[in-house]
Amino acid sequence: MRLHPFRLVEPDSLAGAIDALGRLDGDARVVAGGTALVALMRLGLVKPDRLVSLHRVPALDEIRIENGSLVLGAMATHADIERARIVRDGWPLLAEAVRRVATPAIRTSGTIGGNLAYAEAASDPAPALLCLDAEVRVVGPRGARAVPVAGFFRGFYEAALEPGEIVSAIRVPAPPAGARGGYVKYTSRSAEDKPLVGVAALVVLDASGRCADIRLALGGAAPTPIRADAAERVLRGEALTDSAVRAAAETAARHADPLSDLMGSADYRRQMIRVWVRRLLVSLRDGPS
């Protein structure tokens, strides 16, 4: 079965892409790796008249360090990010989360910019980027701006992108010194599926074992990826005792706003949030078994 016909525009600069996107010439969509968009087009859920491809924009897939932060070009693929030495060494939480995206063949094509712009609640990288206080660099007809990832997801499959705007890069500050991080993903159907619930955490324990810094974020727990602020407050300044961890997990589950879908009901998701938040925090406390 063929895709519904569209015209493909392949600009060789971001300015050209913004210009192409802004033309009043039917419905236009940006295509990066195509792993989400082409699947939606195949299902007939979207039928754009034009696609604006970012493949010819030079250097948009760069992975580099800039003033101590990691900068991922929007077109950096999950496969490149998971293999990049600088990511594995300096941002292991992100490498771990990106490695859990779908299957190897999807990771070859799927991009980090596309993943965020798609604004899916069940994103694997999003909870890690929320914990890392990353920001999304956006360019558009009115110039460039940076949006914290925490403010980038506006609603169900809705990113904070104005008409004509394109994600150009993600900036990820270095994790705090001494941070331990982890990402766990629970899938209810098969291992390579989207997460029913994904949990990312970064924790810095002080000399007495108390949480000097604790960041917790969830995928699949609400219409968008979210920080679990209330659960973080339960743990800040506290030791990761079994009872504190349990209280934080209960709080995360109670404050979540999960949806029901084919992977599981909202109630089941809430139960799984409680279970997987607890398991992740215990494993960060106890170290690798």
Next chain:
Amino acid sequence: MSLSFTLNGQPCTIAAPDHWTVLDLLRDGLGLMGTKYGCGEGVCGTCTVLADGRSIRACLVLAAHARGRVLVTVEGLQADGRLDPLQTSFAERGAAQCGYCTPGIMLAAKALLLENPAPTEHEVREALSGNLCRCTGYTKIIEAVLAVAGPR
């Protein structure tokens, strides 16, 4: 649009409509029927081919994005009339039943072996996690891949 890329070791130039995917290009543009259409949404894995040595889903990648890349399909696994060791191993071990998933699985396995010539069974399972065999003959498939993996 006109597209140039390397296909199974040979330079290739072909005209294709904007809305074609790599799968349309291979099957309808070039008559290479080894790469199968399964789900069309990137889930089943039977359209898996190699692009620059890594596995991709031909049904999800726009044909235009193949420009300048090095593609390998099941037709290109053999060299000089000799089967790739993976193909021999699949044949010897009966790792194909109906065969519809086989090209995609062999290319997913090829991508793994190119990057990691001596994978563990867990790594093989992980690499093939996105390739569905509706005959459910996974055991022999995994044995066939492990049989050509180098010693660890």
